[in-house]
Amino acid sequence: MDENKIAVQSGPKVVYLLQLCDLIGKRDLTAIKGLLHSISSYSDVEAVVSAFKPKDPVVYAIEKGDESIVIYLVEKGFPTNLLYKPDPDPCDRWCKQQHGSDQCPALYDALSLSRGSQLTRASQLIMEIRDGTRNPGDGLTEKRAMKTKTTSAQLHNGDVSQDGFKTSARKAKDRIAQVGLNYIDSKEGETALHLAIRSNDLQPGLLKALQNSNARAVQRLLSMWCCTESNIKNGLPALDIATQLKDKSPEAQKCLKLIQNNRSRLQLVHAVLSEDVNTLQKLLKSDRVQQMINTRYGSQGRSGATLLSQAIEQGSLDVVKILIKTGKCNLSMRVSECMTDKNSPTVPLYFKSLSKDCPTEVWRFVSKYVDLTEDFEKDKDGNTPVLRAIKNVKSLEFMTALFRGLNFNRLLSRNEKGQTARELAAELGRTDIIELIDKKILSFCGQGMYHMFPVTFQKRRSVSTITDRAGRNLLELSCDVETGNEIDKQALKHWAAIERLGRQLxxxxxxxxxxxxxxxxxxxxxxxxxxxxxxxxxxxxxxxxxxxxxxxxxxxxxxxxxxxxxxxxxxxxxxxxxxxxxxxxxxxxxxxxxxxxxxxxxxxxxxxxxxxxxxxxxxxxxxxxxLDAYGKPGEPMGPLPDGAIIPPFAE
Structure with a gap:
């Protein structure tokens, strides 16, 4: 075989492909498309990747800076999750001591590299595929590689399936659109709505649980908001079936009592899930029903979804308004990030309104009732509401509304990676958000706030690029007789000295x-x-x-x-x-x-x-x-307390 060619098995046919390396280096997208046009299976892709040197096609294209080629390769199904070490390797003994057996934070893949190279469209595409909101090839008219055993998202994000992160509300709406709201979708008498909401691993279904007098299963199903109003056998709902079977055994009587005791709650739940505003209003006229408004459900137990979190996730403004106006909703609760994932981390309920698909009107209404302390809460990645909104690629219109009345300190808050709002926006290529942040920072001119930049060890180089329409930076504005402030002027002039005092403290x-x-x-x-x-x-x-x-x-x-x-x-x-x-x-x-x-x-x-x-x-x-003031590991800053344990830490 010619050393400059790759053999790719596609069914019985062997297709010889020229080395991609040369074509990517020449930035010849047309030739690359012709070369890869016939690839239609993941075995083809894997053969190309395994033969490609020195890294993989996507990373090599990013290094060459050709975003159009990167996007094409990602669309064709080439992996973006392969990890590489920087050269030279920065993982010294302090770094290894820090991360132990965990992955070294210095490792990079196609996503982190594309962000660092400011390839905004490419990084956005990779993120959407990893989040499961789109598939590779949605932007192509030609054939793409189709995987048979695992999902396309898995190839782009290691072995982690993204299916669980499609919202339960989206699944429910998709299924309802197909078969109707009250269509009985299983032999167990469950509607499409509740099948979409409930975890897939709960067996038996409600009908079988009643027939077997399995009170434990009934309780578990009811906690997952199983519908008891729909007719599930011979035109009878669950309550009537349980009544017929009550004399069968003490367990059967317990099943009936469980359904009777949970009937109002489940009617309330069903009204929210189906966005039945009229029924919801009628039910909430009862004080007893209102007391159920913070009921949780799901396999997450104490972190399960609530009526309000589900309504927010569905984007149902009318339902959200009705629930909040009762005055009974606990807006400071934390709920599961993903209702269909048992191991999902929790987030403050308010953060549900900051999701990518949540309508601005829903967030605007919810935010009126949220306590100010929620502004200090964070998600699993250390994101405040502002950082989470940026990460979720919220629109400029939304971000403008969020920034109204925003406290200056919220712009200085950092996430787990140590990024401020401005730094996260820069990583994601959101120049519109950077401009919005700069405008907000400029609005604090003369208020004695800029001294917080060196006090919180912000990146001086980044802050120095903030200018007004006349091209004046923050120091020049602070020195201006009309717009300036003496505290800010001294702080910005003596930035390095202030940081030094902080380190000494x-x-x-x-x-x-x-x-x-x-x-x-x-x-x-x-x-x-x-x-x-x-x-x-x-x-x-x-x-x-x-x-x-x-x-x-x-x-x-x-x-x-x-x-x-x-x-x-x-x-x-x-x-x-x-x-x-x-x-x-x-x-x-x-x-x-x-x-x-x-x-x-x-x-x-x-x-x-x-x-x-x-x-x-x-x-x-x-x-x-x-860790020093800039996040770099080193020797302990002082004498270790008695009993202090140093790495490695035993599990």
Whole structure:
């Protein structure tokens, strides 16, 4: 075989393809299309990828900077999940100590590389395929590779199936559109609506559970919002069937009682799921029914969906209005991110209105009733409402509405990767959002807010690019007699010196140097990890330092890290004796409610006591002791407390 050709088996026919490397290097899309036109199976794709050198076609095309070729290859079904190490490899012993057996954060794939190369359309396409909102080839008119055993999303995202992340509301609507709202869709008498909502692994169905007097199965089905009003056998609904069978056994009587006790709740649920506004209004006239409004359902238990979260997910404004106006909805609850995934992480209920498909009108109405503290909540990736909206590719119109009245500090908040709103927008290629953020930042000119940039260790190079219409940067505006502010002017002029003072304060807090702290404690310094001087004092078990810091800056209690773990979370993570003393210091004279602040997984500080000595918490403490102000790992900043454990952490 010619060394410059690849053999690809396609059925009985062998097609010889020229090496893609040369054509990608020449950026010849036309020739590439001709070369790959006949590929129509994933075995073809895998053969090309396995023979391709030095990396894979998609990554090589990204490195060559040709976005049109990248998009074509992704559409043809070429993988985007293959991982590579940078050259030279930055994973030194500190990095390895940090991530242990986990994947090194320095590794990159097609998505991260396309984002870094500012290939906006390509990165958006890859994200949509990984999210399961589209398939490879939707943008092609020619044949594409079709996989038979696993989904196309799996090829683009390792072995992780994305099917579970299609919203339950979308599944329900799709099925209802096919067969009608009350069509009986199974031999067990279940409607299409409830089959779409309920997990697929719950067997038996309601009819069989009643016939077998299986009260446990009935209870489980009812908790999943199984419909009991539809006729499921011989024109009879579940209640009538249970009544006929009640004398069969004590278990059968229990089944009947379960259905009777849950009937109103299930009618309420069905009204929400089917967006039956008239029935919903009638049911909610009863105070007893209103008390059921925060009922959860699903296999997630305490994190299951509620009526309101489901209505928001469905995008049903009328239903959302009716539920909220009862005054009974608990808007501070956390619910499962994905209702059909048992292991799905939780999010604040409000975050449901920030999803990509949620209508702006629904978010606008919900946001009027949300407590301000929800603005501090985060999702599993450390995203605040602003960061989540950007990540979910919300429209400029939506983001403009979200930014009205936005607190300046919300623009400085970071996610798990240490990104601010502006940095995340830049990674996603959202120049429209960057312009919106810059405009918002400029609106704070003269209000004494810009000093927070060096205090929170923002990237100076990025901030320096923010200019008004006349081309003046923030420092020039701060120096202007009419628009400026002396505090901002001094802070922007002496940016490096302020950061240096912050680093010295962190060091003094870790070492227990109270004398230096009295001189350095000039602001609420917060580094790129979200750590403050109080965080450092806590993890190094310096109660005297913590007390001194809080005397002058009590607000440090309320500053969480990038994953929303507050100083009190860290205090409860220490060994028992150390924890008692540190918790007492933090709670002394603290404002009410601090003990209920939740991390990105919804855990309150006291819940961390049960997580002591787990790899999760041990790594958390180690990070706070070894990461510098810019997130780079190194030696511990101070003397390690008694009993401190260093990596590797045993499972």
């Amino acid at each position: 962190f060091q003094a807090s870790a070492e227990g140097n109270i004398g230096s702290i009295e001189q350095l404690n000039a602001s609420d310094y917060t580094d790129r990890n979200g750590f403050t001087a109080l965080t450092r004092a806590v993890v190094f078990n310096q109660p005297a330092v913590a007390k001194e810091l809080l005397v002058h800056r009590p607000e440090l209690r309320m500053i969480g890290d990038n994953l929303n773990r507050y100083p009190l979370h860290y205090a409860f993570s220490l060994s028992e004796e150390q924890s008692k003393q540190m918790v007492a210091v933090i709670l002394s004279n603290a404002q009410q409610g601090i003990e209920h602040r939740r991390d990105k997984d919804g855990r309150e500080p006291a819940e961390y006591m049960a997580l002591r000595d787990t790899p999760l918490v041990l790594k958390m403490l180690h990070d706070a002791r070894t």
